[in-house]
Amino acid sequence: MLIAISFIIVAAIIYGLLYLKSRKVAFSKRVVLALVLGIILGLILNQFFSASERMLFSDWVGILGGIYVKLLQMIAMPLVFVCVVLAFTKVEIKTNVAKLGATIVGTLIGFAGFAGIIGIITGYFANIDGSGFTISKTALSTANELRDSYVAGGENALSLPQKIIAIFPSNPFYDLTGQRPSATLGVVIFALFLGVAFLKIKDRKPEAAGFFKQMMDSIYEIIMSVVRLFLSFAPYAVFTIMTTTVVNNDFSAVWKLAKFFVACYVAMAIVFAIQILIIALCGISPARYIKRAFSVLSFAFITASSAGSMAMNLEMQEDLNIPKGISSLSASFATSMGMCGCAGLYPGIIIAIVAQTQGINPLSPQFLLYAGFIIAMTSFGIAGTGGGGSVATIISLSALGLPVGLVGVFIAIEPLVDMGRTVVNLNGGVVASAVTCKVSGIDLSEKNSESIATENN
Numbered sequence: 458m459l460i461a462i463s464f465i466i467v468a469a470i471i472y473g474l475l476y477l478k479s480r481k482v483a484f485s486k487r488v489v490l491a492l493v494l495g496i497i498l499g500l501i502l503n504q505f506f507s508a509s510e511r512m513l514f515s516d517w518v519g520i521l522g523g524i525y526v527k528l529l530q531m532i533a534m535p536l537v538f539v540c541v542v543l544a545f546t547k548v549e550i551k552t553n554v555a556k557l558g559a560t561i562v563g564t565l566i567g568f569a570g571f572a573g574i575i576g577i578i579t580g581y582f583a584n585i586d587g588s589g590f591t592i593s594k595t596a597l598s599t600a601n602e603l604r605d606s607y608v609a610g611g612e613n614a615l616s617l618p619q620k621i622i623a624i625f626p627s628n629p630f631y632d633l634t635g636q637r638p639s640a641t642l643g644v645v646i647f648a649l650f651l652g653v654a655f656l657k658i659k660d661r662k663p664e665a666a667g668f669f670k671q672m673m674d675s676i677y678e679i680i681m682s683v684v685r686l687f688l689s690f691a692p693y694a695v696f697t698i699m700t701t702t703v704v705n706n707d708f709s710a711v712w713k714l715a716k717f718f719v720a721c722y723v724a725m726a727i728v729f730a731i732q733i734l735i736i737a738l739c740g741i742s743p744a745r746y747i748k749r750a751f752s753v754l755s756f757a758f759i760t761a762s763s764a765g766s767m768a769m770n771l772e773m774q775e776d777l778n779i780p781k782g783i784s785s786l787s788a789s790f791a792t793s794m795g796m797c798g799c800a801g802l803y804p805g806i807i808i809a810i811v812a813q814t815q816g817i818n819p820l821s822p823q824f825l826l827y828a829g830f831i832i833a834m835t836s837f838g839i840a841g842t843g844g845g846g847s848v849a850t851i852i853s854l855s856a857l858g859l860p861v862g863l864v865g866v867f868i869a870i871e872p873l874v875d876m877g878r879t880v881v882n883l884n885g886g887v888v889a890s891a892v893t894c895k896v897s898g899i900d901l902s903e904k905n906s907e908s909i910a911t912e913n914n
Contacts, residue, residue: 459505459510460507460513460514460678461725462580463502463506463514463839464517464518465481466498467498467518467697470494470498470696471521471693471696473493474487474490474692474696476625476630477490478609478692480688484689484691484692484847485876485900486849487692488691488695488873489873490692490694491685491693491695491696491699492695492696492698492699492702492870492873495696495697495699495700495702495703496696496703497853498700498703498704499699499700499701499702499703499704500703502514502700502704502718503703503704503705505784506712511704512705513789514704515701515704515705518700518701519697519698519701520697520809520866520869521693522691522694522695522697522698522701522892523699523743524694525691525693525694525698526694526865527691528687528690528866531729532680532683532687533645534632534633534634534640535680536680536684538586538633538644538645538647538648538682539673539676539677540650541644541648541649541652541711541794542652542673543657543674543677545651545652545655546652546655546669546670546673546674547652553648553738555894557625557752557782557897558786558790559784560889560892560893560896561783561787561790561812561889561890561893561895562790562794562795564795564888564892564893565787565791565794565796565836565885565886565889566731566794566795566833566834566836566890567833568793568795568801568885568887568888569796569797569800569801569832569833569836570801570813570829570830570832570833570836571797571829572724572797572798572801572802572805572823572826572832572881572885573800573801573804573805573829573832573833573836573853574727574807574828574829574832575724575728575731575802575803575804575805576724576801576802576803576804576805576806576808576809577805577806577808577809577819577820577825577828577829578805578809579720579723579724579727579802579805579806579809579821580720580805580806580807580809580810581813581819581820582717582811583716583717583720583723583806583809583860584606584716585713586713587785587810587813587814587863588814590814599669600717604715613847614715616869617897620909622644624646624834625643625646626643626644626647626651629644629647632647633665633804635641637863641694644678647841655669655670661895662905667831673754675823675904678684680779693739694868695870698865698868699870701729702714702866706832714870715893716865717769717806717810717815717867717870718804718870718873718874719804721803721806721874721877721878722803722874722877724805724806725798725802725877725878725880726880728797728798728881729880729884730872731879732884732885732888733746733884735754735891735892736887737886737892738890739756739892739894739895739901740894740895740900740901740902741777741891742900745777746777746887747772748778749777750884752769752773753769753770753773754883754884755882756880757770757879757883758876758877758879758880763838767788770784770883770886770887771784772787773887774787774788774887774890777887777901778889778899778900778901779891779894779899779901780894781898783894783897783899784890784892787886787889787890788886788890790886790889791882791883791886791889794836795836795885795889796836796849796882796885797836797848797881797882797885798846798877798878798879798880798881798882798885799875799878799882800832800835800836800849800876801832801836801878802878802881803846803849803850803856803878804832804835804846804849804850804911805832805876807826807831807850807854807863807864807867808828808850808853808854808857808859808861810861811854811863812824812857812859814841814860815860815861816877828853828857829858830848831856831857832853832886833858834855835849836849837863844911846871846874846875846878847864847867847868847871850864851864867893882911
C-alpha cells in the first residue's frame with residue numbers, strides 16, 4: 458500500500474513540474490525545485506520503507522533517470538564529432554592558422570589537465586567517503602554498462618606509450634559507436650584531421666568546402682535540436698535520481714552530496730583566480746577584465762551553456778582588444794575541447810573520491826600526473842552541453858581503471874554544478890586568447906587599447 462502511495466506522489470510531483478513548464482517557469486528554477494523535492498521525498502520515504510521496498514521503489518522510479526543518462530550517452534559521440542569539425546569550419550582567420558591553432562589548443566588542453574589536478578587535490582581534502590553511498594540496482598546496471606562500453610579487457614595493462622598509440626583510431630566509424638575505450642579521443646582525432654583538410658581546400662576548392670560547411674552546419678542544428686529535447690527532461694530526471702539516491706542512503710548521503718557541491722565550487726574559485734592571474738600576466742588588468750566580462754560570465758552562469766554564450770564572449774574579447782581571428786578560433790575550440798570546468802576540475806574531484814574507495818592515494822605524484830594527463834587528453838572532445846562533465850568523468854575513470862558507478866549518484870546535482878563549470882569553461886577560452894596574443898606579441902594593455910580607440914576615432 459505504501460509503495461502504491463509513493464508512486465502516486467512521484468507522479469503528482471512530475472505532473473506539477475510539467476505544469477510549471479507550461480506556465481513558463483524558468484528551467485533553472487524547475488531544476489532546483491526538482492532537486493529539493495527529490496531530497497525531501499527521499500528522506501521521508503527512507504524512514505518508512507524497508508530495504509526491499511527501497512530497492513523496488515528505486516528500480517521503478519529510477520527508470521526515468523536511467524533513460525535520461527542513456528539519452529545523454531547516445532548523443533555524446535555524434536555531438537563531439539560535429540562540434541570539433543565546426544571549430545574549423547567557422548574559423549575566419551586566414552593566416553598563421555597552424556601556429557595560432559596550436560597555441561590555443563595547447564593552452565586549452567594544458568590548462569584542463571592543470572584544472573584536473575586542482576580538482577583531484579580539492580576532492581581529496583573534501584574528505585568525502587565514496588564507499589558510503591548505496592547504489593540502486595538501476596544505477597548499478599547503468600554503471601556496469603558504462604564500464605563495459607568504455608573499458609576493454611586488457612587495455613589497462615598497456616604501458617603509457619602503448620596507451621598513447623591506442624588513442625589513435627584505426628576505424629573512426631567503429632569509434633563512433635563508442636565501443637572502444639579510447640573511442641571519444643579517436644573520434645576527436647578523426648574530426649581534427651577533417652577540419653585541417655577543410656582548411657586546406659577552403660581557398661583552392663571553395664565550392665566543395667562550402668558544401669561541406671553547409672552540411673556540417675545542418676547536421677549541427679539537427680543534433681543540437683535533439684540535445685535541447687533531451688535536456689528538457691532534466692528536471693524530471695533530477696527529481697527521480699535524487700529521490701532514489703536519498704531513499705537508499707538517508708541524510709548522510711545528502712550531506713556528502715552537499716560536501717561534493719561545495720568542493721566543486723571551491724575548486725572553481727581556485728581555478729577562476731588562477732585564470733584571472735594568467736589573463737593579468739598577459740596584459741589585461743583584473744579590474745578591467747571583470748568590468749568587461751561580468752555580464753558575459755553572469756549569462757554563462759544562468760544559462761549553463763558555453764555555446765550559447767559564444768556571441769557575447771566574442772564581443773567581450775573584441776572590447777579587450779583581442780583580434781577577431783584569435784577570439785573566434787579560441788571561442789570555437791573552447792566550446793568543444795579543453796573545457797577546464799566540465800572536463801577538468803569536475804572529473805578530478807570525482808577521481809579523487811573514487812580512487813580512495815579503491816585504496817589509492819590520489820596525491821601520489823605518479824597517480825596525480827598520470828590522471829592529469831588522462832584528463833587533458835579526455836578534454837579534447839567534451840561539447841558545451843549538459844552531461845559533458847559526466848561523459849568526461851566516465852572516460853577518465855575508465856582510462857584509469859576505476860569504477861564509474863558513483864558518477865550516476867552525482868548526476869543528480871550536476872545541473873547546479875554545471876552553472877559554475879560553464880563560467881570557468883568560458884574563462885578558459887579567454888585565457889587561451891590572451892596567451893596566444895602574448896605569444897604573438899600583441900599588446901593587450903589598457904594603454905594600448907586606448908591608443909587604438911583614439912586612432913579609430
